[in-house]
Amino acid sequence: MLVSVSSYIYLHGFASSPYSTKAQYLRDRFWEHQIFLKIPDLNQGDFSHLTLTRQLEQVASEFPDSETPVTLIGSSLGGLTASHLAEKYSQVRCLVLLAPAFGFIDRWLSQLEEAQIRQWQESGYLSIYHYGEQRSLPLHYQFLIDASQYSERQLQRPVPTLILHGRNDEVIPIQSSRDYASQRPWVELVELDSDHALTDVMPKIWQAIQKFCQL
Template identity: 65%
Template sequence: MTKYIYLHGFASSPQSAKAQDINKRFAQIHTQLTIPDLNTGGFSGLTITRQIQQVAALFPDNSVPVTLIGSSLGGLTAAHLAQQYSQVQRLVLLAPAFAFLSHWLPKLGEEAIQLWQQQGNYQVYHYGEGKSLPLSYNFVTDAAQYQEHTLQRPIPTLILHGKQDEVIPITASRDFARYRPWVELVELDSDHALGNVMEEIWQAISLFCQLPESGKI
């Protein structure tokens, strides 16, 4: 019996639209989907390393296979979890945040980044909380060590990415899939939120994970 875990995105929560949509569909086929709150421990202390440790602690003690479904930064985290833990047998990545820092930091501007480094914290709008919260610069230094070139474990991987993604360009997923024959990339007519293609996403997940029929909401 496979354990399914969903990892929400950066500055998001288990209550996000995608998380709740997919959770309802799993419930309809009577399959449990675990959705941890990756803000646990405080958003200000968030790091990819902390997320990896938090999710790995949810893995079954025995050899039960794990399928990870990750959105944006949750997708990046899922990919690195699969690299570190052989118990992860399948990955579904929704607009994964490959090369996250190189896409995000330039939008902040050099001056803001320097100020963040000097002061230690930077105010980031948290969509789950509906307000700005401080984020430690440790997030940046920690994230810098997670490079895509290290992700070489040949694990069945499905990537679903919007062609109009304004946060993580689809070229990031194209580049990742290009030299990894175990990766299937599905390009969707959508943006980073993928809100208009949830039915397509569910059908792709169902087929890839060999889930029971149903799941329509």
């Protein structure tokens, strides 16, 4: 029987799924320690109408009774989602963030041409390659509108936090995590020789999680 003093929930990244390499690797490692790692599907069968608010509400509904502390492990956008959940819910006692998507909206928009942004707004949808589905899917403009209301400046609750970020991250530059950690003494940043995927350093990540979460 799998038991755990704390409830552990893994939040996958943007355009990913519960079957990603990181999600499955960590699920198996937790299982070996007789701990169930819950991995909700944040796509909800409707990636096109994904919003950060929808993710926050979905994950909060996965929390156990209020007496059980929750540890959130989030990758990329899942890491950003986990951070905002920790700000809102005192039940979240611990965070592990893998290349969290701090500042991702500004960076994303800077890489799109004005014509693309205008077309997205006018048509309502932008084609996004979904790695979990292995095909392009339309994403509604409401995703951008909704995400703009969330800022890292809002994240001030001192929740013990471990960030693991690759120095060669081409999607979310490691400087975003450096800046975040430098302003929050409760955050520990571990820099890894890897890229955004982090799949080539999973044993190191697991070792760091074991230590940080005292498994």
